[in-house]
Amino acid sequence: MPSKCQGMTKSILEKGKKMLKNSYSPYSEFQVGCVAVTHDGQEFAGCNIENTSYSLTVCAEVSAISNMVSSGHTSIQAIFIFSNSEQFVTPCGACRQTIAEFADHDIPVYLVNQKNEIRKHQLSLLIPHAFDLELQQ
Numbered sequence: 001m002p003s004k005c006q007g008m009t010k011s012i013l014e015k016g017k018k019m020l021k022n023s024y025s026p027y028s029e030f031q032v033g034c035v036a037v038t039h040d041g042q043e044f045a046g047c048n049i050e051n052t053s054y055s056l057t058v059c060a061e062v063s064a065i066s067n068m069v070s071s072g073h074t075s076i077q078a079i080f081i082f083s084n085s086e087q088f089v090t091p092c093g094a095c096r097q098t099i100a101e102f103a104d105h106d107i108p109v110y111l112v113n114q115k116n117e118i119r120k121h122q123l124s125l126l127i128p129h130a131f132d133l134e135l136q137q
């Protein structure tokens with residue numbers, strides 16, 4: 001069952017909601033926001049950025065992680081994905097691999113719907129066999 005308080009601070013909620021407002025999604029009108037929380041407690045937010053050339057669209061997760069990495073951080077302890085939907089929106093396959101690049105595979109992935117209800121998943125269950133060079137050797 002989703003809850004309204006699981007693991008999320010007021011700061012994360014405010015950042016996530018701001019990202020939904022900042023979402024550039026004129027084509028799908030499907031706003032997504034993301035807040036990546038680093039191991040030292042910093043929060044990096046991003047939103048989806050669509051493009052008239054659809055394949056150039058950037059997901060909110062990649063936007064937040066780009067913000068995080070370009071700010072000098074590479075270690076995610078938790079990630080929150082916000083949507084303007086009543087449904088819980090899971091990250092796409094590419095985003096699951098991108099999150100796995102910067103996180104232990106057992107980190108929580110929190111999905112937040114428009115009612116601020118939260119569903120918690122474990123990254124390793126969303127992408128059980130993530131590509132990992134260390135595992136390829």
Ligand SMILES: [Zn+2]
Binds near residue numbers: 061
């Ligand atoms: Zn994605």
